[in-house]
Amino acid sequence: MTSGLRIRNLSKNFGGLQVARNITLDIPTGARAALIGPNGAGKTTFANLIIGALQPSSGSIHLDGKDISQLGEAARVRAGIAKTFQITNLFKDLSVRDNIRLPILEREHRTFRFLERHDGDAAIEAEVEELLADFRLLPLANRLVRSLAYGQQRLVELALTLSLKPRILILDEPAAGVPSSDSHLIVDAIKRLPTYLSVLIIEHDMKLVFEVASRIIVLVNGAVLVEGTPEEISRDLRVRELYLGAGHG
Known part of the structure; x- marks a missing residue:
């Protein structure tokens, strides 16, 4: 194999x-x-x-x-x-969307952009939205992670891990x-x-x-x-x- x-x-x-x-x-x-x-x-x-x-x-x-x-x-x-x-550890005082965006920016060596406008890169934002959709997190995207039930936080962690594009x-x-x-x-x-x-x-x-x-x-x-x-x-x-x-x- x-x-x-x-x-x-x-x-x-x-x-x-x-x-x-x-x-x-x-x-x-x-x-x-x-x-x-x-x-x-x-x-x-x-x-x-x-x-x-x-x-x-x-x-x-x-x-x-x-x-x-x-x-x-x-x-x-x-x-x-x-x-x-x-x-990753979740940033519980950030939104679900921001939590998912961070590792993508880090993967692309662009973490400095986190402080810029959130819609500054269409490709990155499209990937964030796709992960939110894949894990059915779109309704929770703007909520702070600390407000989520534990099972929902686990879904956010899964989405974060998938953002690394593992095989x-x-x-x-x-x-x-x-x-x-x-x-x-x-x-x-x-x-x-x-x-x-x-x-x-x-x-x-x-x-x-x-x-x-x-x-x-x-x-x-x-x-x-x-x-x-x-x-x-x-x-x-x-x-x-x-x-x-x-x-x-």
Whole structure:
């Protein structure tokens, strides 16, 4: 596979403690994959290895055929890997529209223009409006972020991350803290993500995982226990015993 993310024999040691063990995975272009596992399984470590927050002890990571294993976090963002809640924090005293505009200006090295007229660049404003529309935020565009419900703030964070134009998007517990009555906002937003985007969801909410993922990867003790379709995972007795039966992860 040359398109998408290709991970081979990825391992990470902290002294004598091995927290990632020979992980081999493919996340093709357009994939909707989910990473699940019990607490302490190594999900956060694995995500940090992909985004470059941690460097692997061994193994390789290729993005669209290019070895990115030794790139730092900022370089991987530029290469096309983004993780929600990694790059941006919301400015709660600014409007939704201003929050979305800022990372676009930063991406274009034009943050100085934020203090100018807001309609000073038609292309940037068109991109802001498109993101607002994609995440159904147009009715909220002029509201201060602090006035939004938490689920709505999560949608703003998703829009911010998409403004970086990633090719691989890691959603780190996108439903965490969102009331169950608003979780459909997150599910609908994930379903509407562009088809060219590869998505890896790290999530405890199994209902969300089974609703949006076409492949599920189960991580236990830093290693892949099993990978398969939602149907295959739901039937796997090891998964039931080690994870699903426990009711949390």
